Amino acid sequence: MRNGFLLGANLVFYGWGEPVYVFLMLGSITMNYLFGRWIERRQNHEQNARFVLVLSVVANLGLLGFFKYTGLFEQMFSAIPAFSGVMFPEILLPIGISFYTFQTMSYVIDVYREEVPAQHNFVAFGTYVSLFPQLIAGPIVRYRDVDEQLTNRTESLSMFGSGVLMFTVGLAKKVLIANQLGEFFNLFQTAPLENGILGSWIGIVAFMFQIYFDFSGYSDMAIGLGRMFGFEFLRNFNYPYISKSITEFWRRWHISLSTWFRDYLYIPLGGSRRGTGRTVLNLFIVWALTGLWHGASVNFILWGLYYFALLALEKFIYTRSGWEPPKALRWLYTIVCVLIGWVIFNFTDFALMNQYLASMFGAGNAALISPQLAPLAINMIPMMLIAAFASTPVAAGIYERVPESGGSTAFTFVFAAAMLVLCTASMVSGAYNPFLYFRF
């Protein structure tokens, strides 16, 4: 009954943004529900269910490919003379399709691996796939992590309270930090060669913060809302910008995605157990696809492969070199690599991307920073410092260690109230409000 109400709410929420594609999602739910039951039935009868698994993966990826990647295929096909005349339909991307497709695939694969029993209750299953807190922006919730909770969860007041806090923090991250830095970064994108070398670095640092606070803010809101409904989702970000290596970065950034790829692609391919050459190949495949998941555009694949190269370097060259650089240097190396990565990630237009990279390394405007941007950049310094501080676990650490008391409860209350009011003020003022991971 609870799930029924929740499912209805989920569908309204999704339908609000996608009035037509809500039916697509319903279709995907039905299809995967049936696949799950079918696999279980065959396994119960000692029959081979492998072809069903393959069928389901093909169907799910086919759906994703069609709705998300048709444009990209068209681009690539038209480059081949023989196919240049082929017409492709214009497809609008349904919101969240990358997230919910990966969720349904994880379900079917987990059922096949007999990690979880198939869900017989259609409503419960539908609720899982469409759960609105994380439908649009993740985290990618694997079925095995919430299986129990779908039927046996207890909402508690303390869980609700903790959820409110997390939701409020997430909202503040998105509205008070990400949106502001995003609006600021926009100024640097239109004519990168005018930025000046310092200007371009400041710009990409702003973007670095924007995308983190945007995405982790949404994840926090999702996890917070989940808690309010009695679900415990795994956290998706663990202060990625304090990482001292690219390997560490990917253990702290978009954890649900890298975990998904590890469990459902990297390990089935053999992981690192089949020798160096095969490991490198596996990494290559996984990272190319990770990049591709982020967007239907070539720069995303490039971004994935960029990280493949850095990770391979770390795994096979740096760790074997025996040199242990000081922590600060390792952090600096990591953050610079991440910043360059974000340039690749942000620009789908290669001309602009090249201009931006060039201007980061001295080409373009001879001034340190364009006079049209300098005053705005100076004004942004307090926000950047706040963002930098909030990217570290310092504040959260202090909060955790402070003992429960009237004082800390009062502080929490005032803090949450202030965040709610300030976020309302910002949103009502018609401020800038994009979501960067929307391509998914």
Next chain:
Amino acid sequence: MADSHAGKTGPLPALFCCFLAAVLIMFIALPKAGFSNAERRRLQEPPVFSVRTVFDGSFEDKSEDYVSDHFPFRLFFVGLNSYMNLATGRTLINETYVGKDSWFMQQPAELDEQNLELNLEAVRELKNSLGIPASILAVPSTGFVMGDKLPKVHLPYEDMQIRQAAQQIAGSDMQWIDVLPALQEAAANGTQVYYRTDHHWTTAGAYEAYRVFAASHGFTPAAPDEFAIETYGGFRGTTFAKVQLWNVPADDVELWTYPANVQVTEMDADTGMEPVETDSFYDMGQLEGYDPYAVFFGGNHSVVRIRNEAAPQDAGRLLMLKDSYANCFLPFLARHYSEIVVVDPRYFRGLTDFLAGEEPFDELLCVYGISQLVNDEDLGQINL
């Protein structure tokens, strides 16, 4: 992990639910205005709910605008947002600089040399087709003249570059009326030449420009003591509207009145309303309304005709192209011409046909705020 904050987050569920409930109740209960006086814009009407609007997404988009526009205590929140910006070092809010002493100034205009040339060439073409002398009077930006009121770090105001470019394009056949030095001197002497809360100049500022104009045309301007100055308070204008800070002292609107025997006709070609005939420059009712600056001629019209019954014998006919800056400037000019025909290209098309039915003019004058002179998109089209 979930319960690690258990003790501290006790009251949060209540806070959250109360907040949502309060917002919801107030949203439903409070009356909805159709127009925001403070923000000078129409507010989103309730969206129509139908199968079509739901499926094409328009219902959802309009609903979001509706909620945002009619949010309870919206102006309070806009102000709070502005304070939040200021607290984090950002003084440029909604294209407006929040300066010292409650000065709110528009951000600098982008210098578009091409458009500036387009506009000035259109004026030149008009001047040549009428065969009369032309002058250009550009009102400098508030932020440039009142630079000491700007926050320490601000975008550069390019008034000097625009002035130079414009003077060059005006050349020797169009007279450039340079009001900048006079305004700067008056400001330095303590005269308030611009409004603190609006992007326009004050009547006192317009008077300074009138003196410069008179000098350039060889007649004697009326002295300040020839005017009876009426002061009306409570004016919070356009630049304030974008920021909505709390407890901001209002501006005064001054009317520099003198016994004028004029017949004023205000025509609005775009609304199709009947022309308004009056014998006063001022629409006093506007002082109580949302835009007191509109006391001058009731705001902007397509064409305003000012006939001066008490004009001297040799007074000529003036054709003026303008934006809203000229409105408080016109009363000063009126006594020196037998008739002034004022055209606002933003609200008027078909100037050539209109002029064909008019008696010949002796002079053409173009009065614009400097950013409008550069960026206006209608001035360049007047001859088409």
